[in-house]
Each structure stands twice: as structure tokens, then as C-alpha cells.
Amino acid sequence: MQCSFCGAWNQNGVCNNLDPETIRAYLTELHDKGYRYLSLSGGEPFLYDHLYDVIGFANQKGFLINVTTNGLLIDRDYVSFVRNKNVITRISLHTLNRDLYRQLTGVDKLDRIMQSVDLLKDEHALYGLGMTVSGYNMAEVYDLANYALVNNAEYIRFTPVYRVYKGTDFSTGSESFLDLLNRITRFMLDHYDKLECKRRSTVFDKEILDIYTTKPCGAGSAAYVALNPDLTLVGCPVLPHYFDVPTGQFASCEDVFALRQKYEALLDSIRADQLKGRCADCLYKTSCKGGCISIKLENGLSLTDEQPVCINEIICRVLSHYSEDEQQKIINYWNEWHQKRSVGTGSKGCIRRLPVWELHFRKRNDPKMYYRR
Numbered sequence: 001m002q003c004s005f006c007g008a009w010n011q012n013g014v015c016n017n018l019d020p021e022t023i024r025a026y027l028t029e030l031h032d033k034g035y036r037y038l039s040l041s042g043g044e045p046f047l048y049d050h051l052y053d054v055i056g057f058a059n060q061k062g063f064l065i066n067v068t069t070n071g072l073l074i075d076r077d078y079v080s081f082v083r084n085k086n087v088i089t090r091i092s093l094h095t096l097n098r099d100l101y102r103q104l105t106g107v108d109k110l111d112r113i114m115q116s117v118d119l120l121k122d123e124h125a126l127y128g129l130g131m132t133v134s135g136y137n138m139a140e141v142y143d144l145a146n147y148a149l150v151n152n153a154e155y156i157r158f159t160p161v162y163r164v165y166k167g168t169d170f171s172t173g174s175e176s177f178l179d180l181l182n183r184i185t186r187f188m189l190d191h192y193d194k195l196e197c198k199r200r201s202t203v204f205d206k207e208i209l210d211i212y213t214t215k216p217c218g219a220g221s222a223a224y225v226a227l228n229p230d231l232t233l234v235g236c237p238v239l240p241h242y243f244d245v246p247t248g249q250f251a252s253c254e255d256v257f258a259l260r261q262k263y264e265a266l267l268d269s270i271r272a273d274q275l276k277g278r279c280a281d282c283l284y285k286t287s288c289k290g291g292c293i294s295i296k297l298e299n300g301l302s303l304t305d306e307q308p309v310c311i312n313e314i315i316c317r318v319l320s321h322y323s324e325d326e327q328q329k330i331i332n333y334w335n336e337w338h339q340k341r342s343v344g345t346g347s348k349g350c351i352r353r354l355p356v357w358e359l360h361f362r363k364r365n366d367p368k369m370y371y372r373r
């Protein structure tokens with residue numbers, strides 16, 4: 001596939017340069033350092049000849065494994081292989097419209113992807129959907145959330161399109177983030193009883209929400225480091241090499257820690273008293289330091305310029321449309337999922353990995369689903 005908003009397909013095949021012995025050694029070292037979550041993405045992980053070796057080894061080591069795929073090569077062998085191996089498969093699906101699917105991905109394979117979804121559903125496999133959202137498919141957010149729900153997906157995750165690589169042609173301003181979040185929260189409230197969250201509110205607290213939506217950018221931190229098939233390290237997958245940001249070459253875990261130091265220094269260099277625009281007067285400027293680095297760089301801004309996409313402000317605008325009771329439900333859901341997902345992210349955050357972009361569905365009404373947990 002050659003998705004119009006993604007540059008990763010340029011790397012397809014490069015991953016076969018990685019020999020499985022090397023990956024085993026790295027996983028062993030990373031496991032010894034305390035890492036427990038492995039995300040395999042692409043390009044396309046199914047094009048890697050040793051995918052099953054890597055999954056099997058990572059499972060033996062005790063990793064929780066995410067496989068992000070276009071879904072084209074999922075078959076019964078794969079579904080049987082990953083059963084009981086702590087694997088969650090995430091299929092990238094951006095539209096249910098055949099013509100738009102062809103337009104966005106360059107292939108006429110929507111039916112084949114839906115067969116993969118049917119297979120995962122019928123086999124009660126752990127899987128989720130990932131939708132990259134732009135102006136082309138924004139109108140389908142609600143329908144895709146519903147498709148995930150009725151097909152027993154664990155969750156659907158929405159990602160505002162990255163304005164890097166092939167995505168530079170897309171509009172990614174504050175208004176598109178706002179539009180997307182309005183649609184997600186509308187679906188959430190319309191289907192609240194189908195979502196995986198405690199029925200009784202325990203963590204409704206706008207202050208908690210404010211704290212985790214104003215953490216400094218987590219690029220290069222303990223939570224967010226990307227390793228490319230050519231073994232280059234980047235602090236965040238949306239910070240490509242053509243931005244002037246720290247990168248590294250992976251030979252051992254020490255290189256990950258060295259990159260972390262460089263990003264600490266980068267954040268330290270952003271002085272809160274030099275932030276501009278709305279960030280200059282912001283209550284959270286000392287912790288937040290002006291928000292997402294990538295969005296500033298992709299807009300040709302400096303790190304002290306005003307943040308064009310303040311997620312905290314966007315969330316406040318979305319919540320202001322709802323009654324107090326509805327706000328309580330939404331914040332309760334987000335705070336609960338923030339608690340579940342925040343292990344290891346520490347003092348750093350990322351606007352694209354916040355719980356606000358995900359909908360998790362409950363399974364307890366279906367007895368067949370018990371053994372999945």
C-alpha cells in the first residue's frame with residue numbers, strides 16, 4: 001500500500017536487513033532495562049520475513065506486543081499463532097468507502113481488509129482499529145467507531161494526520177483537532193454504556209485532566225523512542241530527520257539513554273519566560289513548555305513561538321458544549337484510561353497519545369469474550 005498521508009511505505013523491505021538474532025539481543029537488553037511494551041509497525045510488519053520469530057521471542061520475554069498492520073496479510077495461521085501470546089493487532093482502517101479507500105491507499109483492497117476484521121472477530125482475537133484522520137475522512141469518524149463496536153474490536157484509536165513526509169499536503173490546524181474531538185465525544189456519549197469504564201464515577205476531576213494534558217513533550221523520553229529498520233533512533237515517529245532535532249544510531253541501550261539526555265537538554269533550553277502568544281500567559285507554561293515540538297517545527301515555528309494546537313484549550317472548548325453531567329462522564333472516562341495507560345510515561349506526555357483519541361469497548365455482556373482477558 002502507498003497511503004497518501006504516510007511516508008513509511010518508502011521503508012518497506014528495509015526491515016529485512018534486520019537479522020532476528022540482532023533483534024533478540026536488543027529485546028533481551030531492553031527487557032533487562034525494564035522495558036515491557038513492544039510496538040511493531042512499519043512500513044508493514046507482515047513484510048518482515050521473521051515477524052513470527054520476533055513475536056514468539058518477545059512473548060517468551062514477557063513483552064506486551066502491539067502489531068500495527070494494514071491488515072492485508074492477516075490469515076488463520078497468524079490468528080492461531082498470536083493466540084495467547086499477549087499480542088494485540090491494530091488494523092489501520094481510514095474509511096469504509098471503497099472509492100476513498102482506493103484514493104487514500106492506492107489499492108482496491110477494502111473487501112480484503114474487512115475479511116481480516118471478520119476473521120479476527122470470529123476467532124475472538126484481541127484487535128483494535130487505527131484511523132488516521134484528515135479532512136478527507138473526518139465525516140466517517142462516527143461510522144468507523146460504530147464499525148469497530150459492532151465488530152467486537154477492543155478499541156478504536158484516532159490519529160490526527162501528521163503533517164510530515166507525505167502528510168505535508170494535509171491541513172492539521174487546531175480546528176481539525178477540535179472537529180475530531182467533537183465527533184469522538186459525541187460517539188462516546190451516545191454509546192456510553194458500551195464503553196469499557198467504571199459505571200460509577202471515581203476520578204472525575206478536571207484538575208487531573210489539566211495536569212496530564214499540559215505535560216512537556218515526551219519525544220525521546222522513557223515512553224517514546226522509535227527505532228527505524230536502519231537502526232536510527234528518533235525521539236518521536238513524527239519528528240523526521242529533516243527537522244533539526246536530536247537523533248541517534250542504535251547499537252545498545254546506552255544509545256537510547258544518550259538520546260534521552262539530548263531531549264532533556266532540548267526541553268531545558270525552552271525557557272518558559274520566553275514563550276510567546278497564548279503560551280506566554282498560560283498557567284501551565286512552566287510544565288508544558290509550549291506543547292508539541294513536531295507541530296511547531298512542521299509549521300516553520302521556533303520552539304518558543306506560540307503553540308498553534310494547544311490540546312488543553314481544545315479540550316476545554318469541546319467540554320464547554322456539554323452539560324455538567326456529560327462533562328463528568330467524558331472526564332471520568334478519560335481519567336480512568338489515563339490511569340490505565342500512564343504506567344512508565346512519567347512526567348512527559350504526548351498530545352497524540354492521550355486517552356481522548358481512543359474509544360475502548362466493553363465485552364462483559366458477551367460470555368464468549370471472557371477467556372480473552
Ligand code: SF4
Nearest residue numbers: 279282288291307310
Ligand atoms: S497555552 Fe501553550 S504552554 Fe499553555 S498548555 Fe497550551 S501549549 Fe502548553
Ligand code: SF4
Nearest residue numbers: 217219236292294350
Ligand atoms: S508531543 Fe508532538 S513531538 Fe512530542 S512526542 Fe507527541 S507528537 Fe511527538
